[in-house]
Each structure stands twice: as structure tokens, then as C-alpha cells.
Amino acid sequence: MASGGSICTEVIESNSIVSDYDSTAEGNCASVKTSIVLGGKHGIYSNNGVYELLECPVCANLMYPPIHQVDFGVKSAFEVGLGCLCPNGHTLCSNCKNRVRNCCPTCRYDLGNIRCLALEKVAESLELPCRYQNLGCHDVFPYYSKLKHEQHCRFRPYNCPYAGSECSVTGDIPTLVAHLKDDHKVDMHDGCTFNHRYVKSNPHEVENATWMLTVFNCFGRQFCLHFEAFQLGMALVYMAFLRFMGDDDESKKFSYSLEVGANGRKLIWQGIPRSIRDSHKKVRDSQDGLIIQRNMALYFSGGDRQELKLRVTGRIWKEE
Secondary structure: OOOOOEEEEEOOOOOOOEEEEEEEEEOOOOOOEEEEEOEEEEOOOOOOHHHHHHHHOOOOOEOOOOOOOOOOOOOOOOOOOOEEEEOOOOOOEEHHHOOOOOOOOOOOOOOOOOOOOHHHHHHHHHHOOOHHHHHOOOEEHHHHHHHHHHHHOOOOOOOOOOOOOOOOOOHHHHHHHHHHHOOOEEEEEEEEEEEEEEEEEHHOOOOEEEOOEEEEEEOEEEEEEEEEEEEOOOEEEEEEEEEEEHHHHOOOEEEEEEEEEOEEEEEEEEOOOOEOOOOOHHHHOOOEEEEHHHHHHHHOOOOOOOOEEEEEEEEEOOOO
């Protein structure tokens, strides 16, 4: 949870939970083959160590052709990840070339401007496993196709969905669920319906505040409920939205609704939960959720409008 800012209180009243509780949050708050699978070949690849020639000794990432040397003092015209070669044949990716001041980290020779076509041909002949093999992807790919696959691999790790702090933790869904519970102290609930009450004693101090995240276990999957206040143009608004802990194609199998109201009036939102592949900020900035203007939120709070008391109810269901 981020430090500083004002304290906000969230009272959770889930239909599937007997007791109520209070929680607070703060404002501003990573060769033998068989049949083709998903564009790659499924099976065991031959590891004869050749691919290690294409590993950058500094960052350990693979280099991609054209593999060039670049004269000292001349800015590389090639994209990040392209390789450089010293006169003794030692390789180095272009991204790391600037870090070592155009000097080979192995033998200390200056990097020249010779193109290594032989090494490019070696790369062209290789087939390598996905970097997320240990997370469940068992496909192998031609050297040039591997990087593109990894950018969209369904086994690539997810970023931590917690909002209100900069968290660098990544992992699969079970890892992140445990991380949210143990490290962020996020509340976990079973059930597909919920009834939350968000309270703030001074709503005029809630700007950019984020209430504590809540995770729901529903249909054997996990959903993250967010509620926060932020500036939208010149107006301060409150927003509630749901994110799905999984990929986008799976999130579209579910729908959810949110409702807030009082005094005979209500606002209702119905939508599809966004995958946590989309960042919290991206979902919020797209306004893909229940948005409540400050005046309306204070009206729903009743009384003298000096205290925010919003009750948000919701439901998650699976589309047939």
C-alpha cells in the first residue's frame, strides 16, 4: 500500500460472508519435435549449446540479426536487441553495447563495423523453447519467431494487480493470489455477489485515493474489485470496476453488474471484467466501469453531505 495521503474506510458486507469488517487504504495510494501447436512445435528440442553463441554475455538475452559491429562513437542505427561482434568474435547485444562504452566486456577490444553473416545463418537454423517453459509452455520456435511468440504467450507471467502502490511482483495466477493475500493483506471472499460500503469522513480529501482491493473466488476463478476516486477533467469522480485474473479471451466468458443508489435513485453498470493483462491505470483511464460524480455520490450518502457513505452491490455471472 502506498504511503501518505488520507485514510479511507471500506466496510465489506458480502452476502456469502456472515461477519462485517473494516479495512483501510491510503490515498495516492517476467531437436525432437512432434505436431505443430499454437504456431510452434510441441516437444523436445536439441540442445547442443549452439544457441549460447547468441546470448549476450552482459544481459543474457538473445541477440537478433542483423548482427553488426558499430564504430566507436557512432550511434547504432539498429533496434534494441540486435547484436554486435568484437574483432575476436565475442558477441554483445546492441542494447548493452552503450553500457560498456563500445568496448568488448570479454577481451576489452573496441567493437568494429563488421557484419557477422555466419552467426546470422546459425541463428536462422535454430529452434528454441519458449522462455516461459517453466511456466507451462512446451513449444519450440524458429529463432526469429521466438521473440514474437513470447510477447503473446499465454503462459507469460502476470503483473501484480494491486493498485495504490508500485508492485514489481510477477507470476502465475496462484502465485499472485498468494502474494495478494500474504503481502498486500488483500481480503479474499468466496461467492459471486457482494455488498460493499465505502466510507470517508471528508470526501473533499479523497482525490486520487484508492480503497483496498478485494478479491472474489467465483466459478473457480478470481476477480479483483477496485474502487477509487480520481480527477476526470475538472471533476472529481468515484469509480468501481472489476478485473479478471486471467487472459482476455477467458474474461469475456463472464459479465458483472454494479449498483449504487439511495433516496429512490440508483446508478447501474453492466460490463465484462477486464483482464489483468490490462493495467489498472489503463482500465481506469478508459472509464470502463461504474462512474459516480461527486455531487451524486454525496447525494447518495444522505445527511449533510459532509461524509461519503456509498453502498455498492454487485454480481458476477458466467455467460452461456
